[in-house]
Amino acid sequence: MAGRARIPSVEHVRPRPEGVAVTSTSTSPPGGAPTAATVPAVAAVEVTKVYGSGDAAVHALRGISVGFAKGAFTAIMGPSGSGKSTLMHCLAGLDTVSGGRIVLGDAEITGMSDRQLTMLRRDRVGFVFQAFNLLPTLTAEQNILLPMELAGRKVDRFWFNQVVDVVGLGDRLRHRPSELSGGQQQRVACARALVARPDVIFADEPTGNLDSRSGAEVLSFLRSSVREMGQTIVMVTHDPVAASYADRVVFLRDGQIVSEIVQPTPDTVLDRLKSLGA
Numbered sequence: 001m002a003g004r005a006r007i008p009s010v011e012h013v014r015p016r017p018e019g020v021a022v023t024s025t026s027t028s029p030p031g032g033a034p035t036a037a038t039v040p041a042v043a044a045v046e047v048t049k050v051y052g053s054g055d056a057a058v059h060a061l062r063g064i065s066v067g068f069a070k071g072a073f074t075a076i077m078g079p080s081g082s083g084k085s086t087l088m089h090c091l092a093g094l095d096t097v098s099g100g101r102i103v104l105g106d107a108e109i110t111g112m113s114d115r116q117l118t119m120l121r122r123d124r125v126g127f128v129f130q131a132f133n134l135l136p137t138l139t140a141e142q143n144i145l146l147p148m149e150l151a152g153r154k155v156d157r158f159w160f161n162q163v164v165d166v167v168g169l170g171d172r173l174r175h176r177p178s179e180l181s182g183g184q185q186q187r188v189a190c191a192r193a194l195v196a197r198p199d200v201i202f203a204d205e206p207t208g209n210l211d212s213r214s215g216a217e218v219l220s221f222l223r224s225s226v227r228e229m230g231q232t233i234v235m236v237t238h239d240p241v242a243a244s245y246a247d248r249v250v251f252l253r254d255g256q257i258v259s260e261i262v263q264p265t266p267d268t269v270l271d272r273l274k275s276l277g278a
C-alpha cells in the first residue's frame with residue numbers, strides 16, 4: 001500500500017478567485033491542525049497535465065489545486081476542452097498527472113504502481129458514466145452486486161437493502177436492464193457504485209443519456225445518497241440544472257479553476273457559465 005501523505009485541508013487547496021464569495025467548510029482553529037471535517041475526500045495539489053510534447057503539447061491542466069469535501073456533492077463545470085474530464089480522470093487514478101499530487105483520503109495516489117491503482121479503484125472509488133454499462137443478461141440485483149462478487153468481497157445485506165431503498169428499486173430487482181427505463185438503469189448503475197461504500201463516487205455526465213424527468217430522478221437519488229448516507233460525489237456536467245443539485249460547483253477554463261459557487265441554483269450557474277464564455 002502507499003504511504004500516508006500529508007493531507008491538505010479543504011481550505012488549503014480551495015481556490016480563492018477574485019470577486020467570488022467562498023464559504024469556508026473549515027472548522028480548524030487558525031493555525032491549528034486540520035480536523036477530520038477539513039480533510040477532503042480527494043484533493044488535487046498544483047496538478048498539471050500535458051498531453052503530447054513539443055509543438056503538439058496540449059496543456060490540459062495548468063496547476064490545479066482543489067479539495068472535494070467528505071460527504072459533499074460537488075459539480076465540475078466549464079467550457080468544452082477546459083479540462084473537466086482530464087481532472088476527473090486524474091482524481092480517480094484513471095490517468096496520470098504530469099506534475100503535482102493527488103491525495104485520496106490518507107493516501108497519495110500519484111506515484112502508485114499500476115497494481116496499487118487498480119486496487120484503489122476497485123476498493124475505494126466508484127464510477128457512474130453516461131452509458132449505464134449494465135450487463136444485459138443479469139438482473140438489476142445481480143448487476144448491483146457483480147463488482148463486489150468479482151472482488152471477492154462479502155455483501156453487507158443490511159447496507160444493500162438501505163441502498164436499494166434510497167434508490168427506490170425495491171420492486172425492480174429481478175428485472176433485466178431491457179425491462180427498465182433509462183432512469184431506472186442509471187439508478188442501478190448508481191446503486192452498483194454505492195453498495196461498495198467507496199470513499200468517492202465520480203460521475204461523468206450521469207444524466208447525459210436521460211430525458212429531463214429521468215435525469216431529475218437520478219440526480220435526486222445522488223443527492224439523497226449524500227444527505228442520507230454521507231456519500232462523497234464529484235460530478236462532471238454541462239447542465240446547469242444538474243449542477244444545481246450539488247452543494248458546490250467549481251468552474252474550469254483553459255485548465256485552471258477560475259470560479260466556484262456554493263449552494264448553486266440553475267440561474268446562478270448559467271450566469272457564471274455565460275460570464276466564462278461557455
Ligand SMILES: Nc1ncnc2c1ncn2[C@@H]1O[C@H](COP(=O)(O)OP(=O)(O)OP(=O)(O)O)[C@@H](O)[C@H]1O
Binds near residue numbers: 060082
Ligand atoms: N488523450 C488526449 N490526447 C491529447 N489531448 C487530449 C487528450 N485528452 C484530452 N485532450 C485535450 O485536453 C484538453 C482538455 O480535454 P478534456 O476532455 O479534459 O476537456 P473537457 O472539459 O472534459 O471537454 P468536454 O466538455 O468537451 O468533454 C482538450 O484540449 C483536449 O483536446
